[in-house]
Amino acid sequence: MASSFADDKKNVHLSISQVVKDFDGFKAVNDVSLDIYQGEIFALLGASGCGKSTLLRMLAGFEKPTSGDIILDGQSMLDVPPYERPVNMMFQSYALFPHMTVEQNIAFGLKHDNLSRPAIANKVEEVLNLVRMTEYAKRKPHQLSGGQQQRVALARSLAKEPKLLLLDEPMGALDKKLRTQMQLEIVDILEAVEVTCVMVTHDQEEAMTMASRVGIMDQGVIRQVGEPVDVYEHPNSRMTAEFIGSVNIFEGTLSKDESDHAELICDDLTVAIHASHGVVGSLGMPMAYAVRPEKIQIKRRAPDQPCNWAKGTIKDIAYLGSHSIYHVELANEKIVLVSMANSDRWSEVDDGPRLSWEDEVYVYWADDSGVMLNS
Amino acid sequence: MNIAQVFTQTLKQSGKKLVVLLPFSWLLVFFLIPFLIVLQISFSESRIAQPPFTDLTSFVDDVYTISLNLFNYIDLYEYDLYLSGYISSVKIAFTATTLCLLIGYPIAYAIAKLPPHTRNLALMLVILPSWTSFLIRIYAWIGILKQNGLINNALMGLGVIEQPLEILHTPIAVYIGIVYAYLPFMVLPIYTNLVKHDSSLLEAAADLGARPIGSFFKITLPLSVSGIVAGSMLVFIPSVGEFVIPELLGGPDTLMIGKLLWSEFFNARNWPGASAVAVVMLLLLILPITIFQRYQAKDLEEQANEH
Numbered sequence: 001m002a003s004s005f006a007d008d009k010k011n012v013h014l015s016i017s018q019v020v021k022d023f024d025g026f027k028a029v030n031d032v033s034l035d036i037y038q039g040e041i042f043a044l045l046g047a048s049g050c051g052k053s054t055l056l057r058m059l060a061g062f063e064k065p066t067s068g069d070i071i072l073d074g075q076s077m078l079d080v081p082p083y084e085r086p087v088n089m090m091f092q093s094y095a096l097f098p099h100m101t102v103e104q105n106i107a108f109g110l111k112h113d114n115l116s117r118p119a120i121a122n123k124v125e126e127v128l129n130l131v132r133m134t135e136y137a138k139r140k141p142h143q144l145s146g147g148q149q150q151r152v153a154l155a156r157s158l159a160k161e162p163k164l165l166l167l168d169e170p171m172g173a174l175d176k177k178l179r180t181q182m183q184l185e186i187v188d189i190l191e192a193v194e195v196t197c198v199m200v201t202h203d204q205e206e207a208m209t210m211a212s213r214v215g216i217m218d219q220g221v222i223r224q225v226g227e228p229v230d231v232y233e234h235p236n237s238r239m240t241a242e243f244i245g246s247v248n249i250f251e252g253t254l255s256k257d258e259s260d261h262a263e264l265i266c267d268d269l270t271v272a273i274h275a276s277h278g279v280v281g282s283l284g285m286p287m288a289y290a291v292r293p294e295k296i297q298i299k300r301r302a303p304d305q306p307c308n309w310a311k312g313t314i315k316d317i318a319y320l321g322s323h324s325i326y327h328v329e330l331a332n333e334k335i336v337l338v339s340m341a342n343s344d345r346w347s348e349v350d351d352g353p354r355l356s357w358e359d360e361v362y363v364y365w366a367d368d369s370g371v372m373l374n375s
Numbered sequence: 376m377n378i379a380q381v382f383t384q385t386l387k388q389s390g391k392k393l394v395v396l397l398p399f400s401w402l403l404v405f406f407l408i409p410f411l412i413v414l415q416i417s418f419s420e421s422r423i424a425q426p427p428f429t430d431l432t433s434f435v436d437d438v439y440t441i442s443l444n445l446f447n448y449i450d451l452y453e454y455d456l457y458l459s460g461y462i463s464s465v466k467i468a469f470t471a472t473t474l475c476l477l478i479g480y481p482i483a484y485a486i487a488k489l490p491p492h493t494r495n496l497a498l499m500l501v502i503l504p505s506w507t508s509f510l511i512r513i514y515a516w517i518g519i520l521k522q523n524g525l526i527n528n529a530l531m532g533l534g535v536i537e538q539p540l541e542i543l544h545t546p547i548a549v550y551i552g553i554v555y556a557y558l559p560f561m562v563l564p565i566y567t568n569l570v571k572h573d574s575s576l577l578e579a580a581a582d583l584g585a586r587p588i589g590s591f592f593k594i595t596l597p598l599s600v601s602g603i604v605a606g607s608m609l610v611f612i613p614s615v616g617e618f619v620i621p622e623l624l625g626g627p628d629t630l631m632i633g634k635l636l637w638s639e640f641f642n643a644r645n646w647p648g649a650s651a652v653a654v655v656m657l658l659l660l661i662l663p664i665t666i667f668q669r670y671q672a673k674d675l676e677e678q679a680n681e682h
Contacts, residue, residue: 062578095579096611098677099597112584142677160583283566 011038012194014059014164019068021054021220027052029312030220031068034162041190043211045290047243048312050187050199051220056166059198060089073163088162092155092169096141096276101297102128102152103137127155147178155187158193163189167199171206180266183209204244206230216240218320232292241290248290249338250294252280254372262372263307265287268334275306276367293339296357296363298326309364312336314357326355328363336363379659410657417650418443447651457635461659464632467621468547468614471553472561475604475610478554479561483602484595485570486562495548497662498566513552513623520548520624544626550627551619568602568651570597579666608667610661632656 014036021029022043029051044052057063061082070077077085078222088109096105100343103124110120128134131151141149150170155166170186171179187210201207207214208228215225216239224231224240235241238249247248250273252266264287273289281287303309306359315335316327321343326338355361433440438651452456486497504512519525520543527539542548572595580590618633625631632652642651 059580060582061577062581082578083584083586087582089579089582091575093575095573095575097576097579097594108580108585111581112589146383156583 013038015071016071019065022066027220039194040212041210043207043214044200044217045207045214046217049334050217053215056200060087061085061292086163088160089166090157091154092172095147098141101140106156106159123159127159131155143208145301146174157319165195169201170297203335209370219233234371238373240290247290247292254283254285254287268309272307274367275372279372288373289370290373291365293337295369296338298338298361298363302362309362311362314359381649407554413650413653417447417654421645421647427644428487433661447647451651460630460632460635463630464615467609471550471612471614474554474609475558475561479558480565483565483569486566493540501562513619516552546629548624549621549629552624553614557610560609565602568599601670604670608663611663616656
């Protein structure tokens, strides 16, 4: 589901251009430009206070941009009040009307569309069916569980067939187990109705599960946009690398820079770091190298490669069920995290017994395992 | 379980009972017992003596008799004055309550929309007048409303009117007095309700196509019904029996049951008759009190559901 959208960039549905939101001198959103394609699920991912919610609220019309424009389906939304925008939002708290039944909640928006009574009833029936809540139509919100309330909220925001659906922290109010189930269910529903969707979340797992593309936001700025795989495998800055997943960062100076490879001299390592991609920079400039724990191998014998390895001692092993994280301490006390699937852990590592605390080990990785980052 | 635990356990249990006992004994001593006394007097006969009513029970010649005198109640029914007194009281109280609601709701709404730190100041301003004696404040209105009072002097000084307006000793003065005195009792419960409203509900309504006015009538107003009921009852119930305001501000034609009760008690010195008036008024108020309590209970239940 993820791959197709980035390839055919022909159908820009929502265009956010140079949007700034200034709250008394504090730029909550600072010059954000973003194109959202027809039918995709786009996730704005960032820590709390990064401006993602403000951006979403500007899309809904609850906040007005200080400058910039928001163009939905060829039409500027700047002067369109929220009640006239073809945009609907599923609120983090669901914001279901407590004095109305499930049915009345869903019909609320339809009544403002001047539809006939039977047409409204049909539509309510249809969306209730979509979220499989038909038998709860007569209930009041407080008689429903969290997951059921979420389905009703989703049904209500889909009932008006919006051109753009906004999801604000969609799983924020659910417990972890229900979350995983609802993530996939919501994606199925959204894909069934082919709605274009922008969601906001601080949970990278949620963003990567649900979205076709993610935008990493930090301090009011979008740092990187791409498919989940791209953002994870090829972060463009230390911020994105550290925000998504865990990562080992080695700092050093650039010692070689060719079009197809680059090398870094790093104080933490006895050998150079060799990356199989070039960088834009000058020799001697400070540079960081990021490599994910699961891309690093661990063994007792010195690896047969000139670069990209280090010697250390196992200080800690965190058992996480499916895999374990080894905390390997290098000579200068730098800790390198290495992740190993537990199916591998139980087997013997290069003819010796299983790795254990205080073992002397070598950690090493391939040329294409990590990325050079200059910011 | 050791002795200390047993001790704290019993203390806790009896503590719970004590907590409930306190308001109940308060009601018993200051409400139920006085009411029973009034009820008893209402069934007695008037006499010129001390106390000015007969005993219900007598013990003569080894015969114990209880005599209930129902004439006080029959009198209430027979004399039109009382019936129209009740009706006019309820009417005045109802109109005053409606006026309080129409004035108080926007005030409560505006305060609830204020930024949190200015809210408390605004609430203070609503409550502040109550720090002065009720009686003095009503007296003050005489100075404002009378022929050569503040309003008339100001209007005549500005040349708006040539003859002073006749406000004092009219029903209008009574309404002004009741609305003025009881407005805080309308504002506070409505404010307490409105301030708890989740602002995302209004955003959701706007998001779904409702204009601000529509959102108010479809979301805010229905959700504040319990506040409206509470405020209305807090104004209506004491207004029905109000005596000071119609006495000081009203004219001879302002008929209210509180005034009738007063003159029956102090002028006619007919304690049994006055007691009967009081008992009937209480019965009259049982209906609104029950409505009030039903909504209070519903409100509590909803709050319990939310948590």
